[in-house]
Amino acid sequence: MSGTDNVRGKVVAVTGASSGIGEATALLLAERGARLVLGARRTERLRGLAARIAERGGEAVWTATDVTRRADLAALVELARQRFGRLDVLVANAGIGPVSPLDDLRVEDWEAMVDVNFKGVLYGIAAALPVFRAQGGGQFVHVVSTAGLKVVPDQAVYAATKNAVRTLSEGLRQEAGDTVRVTVVSPGLVRTDFIDAVPDDRVRAELASARQRFAIPPEAVGEAIAFAVAQPAAVDVNDIVVRPTAQR
Template structure:
């Protein structure tokens, strides 16, 4: 069990994409550090099992981040359950890599809907509440792919560059009271590569992810950002496996 952190204990943290991977690891770490978490994803069975495992400091609601209404209802439900929303972790994301000439337009549109619009909907749902509170923290999961582009990653990288820009713009606009953090992981052991439908792109991802680090590495980075005092905003953290070259 992780020791409670005085700057994390009692905070209400809303997490999308919380049914597995980075979202699940983050929820587990933050509850261990004294936070209360409100979990969202599409897979209710996973959410229920995680919330039951975490106990009274966790609750959940099924949410599809491509629906603005559902995201608003999700954030509102978190506030109703726990009394406020201190942190939003925009974690939900997809990575169906492919070369552009494969013309997987449906996958491009899904990535834009989840990776970009999902983040914007999270901001739109939480920002007015945080401004009213005079305090808050929005954490967005970008990627190393939001800093460099490789073959087969053009659209995915485009979505991650976009959320980097959106979060940095948010920081500049509301940074007097509300903190904004971008977390950009490299290869992490999650389900992301399993959803790649293009064979060549899948092989390349499998090679990259052969050195993947545990999801708790990202959870620790998120915890670190939240744990800082209010006058310290960790704007960006980039973390990779030591063995990852790009």
């Protein structure tokens, strides 16, 4: 059986699906026969993405999803069960990165990163794990960052939230048993609008310059996620790093 055959028919929920890595992943998996459940805050973009998937012969449903709200993650998982009868994969992709020097004391930004990047993943686990247990299988895919592999100035809190998810994922993997798979994907610099929300002018300019010079397309990360999803049920790809060859 080919990797594409292993994707075909799977029900995959994606958070942060309205743009960037989430959008690219949804489109790629839909092309390979997965049925998509799309979640994000920007509902107009979700509606448009679902329409694009349908126009190409795929299946997709969507619901407004703010990952800082536990009820929204529960609703996303429930939508998968209502429309498709099950959930096979939850891709926790939603994330924010308003990075800045610690001396700026942007405490509200720190709290927001903890709420979205870490607690949002916890809420996804709380929603999907009982479903995976009941149906005898499932897969978590957690999108983290190479910022946690190489910690640099100005990104301490962001890196900390991503490494918290990395640690959480390893604990989940060890508790998951032989029917629930856990994959962590660490993208490097990706060509998205992610850094446009960086509040510090200097940091934003530096990241924008690097993005222009060597960032990879979001489809490259989508391919990595699809690779993990496409493995046979007994194969758990736990850790994938995808970054530009020019990134140090």
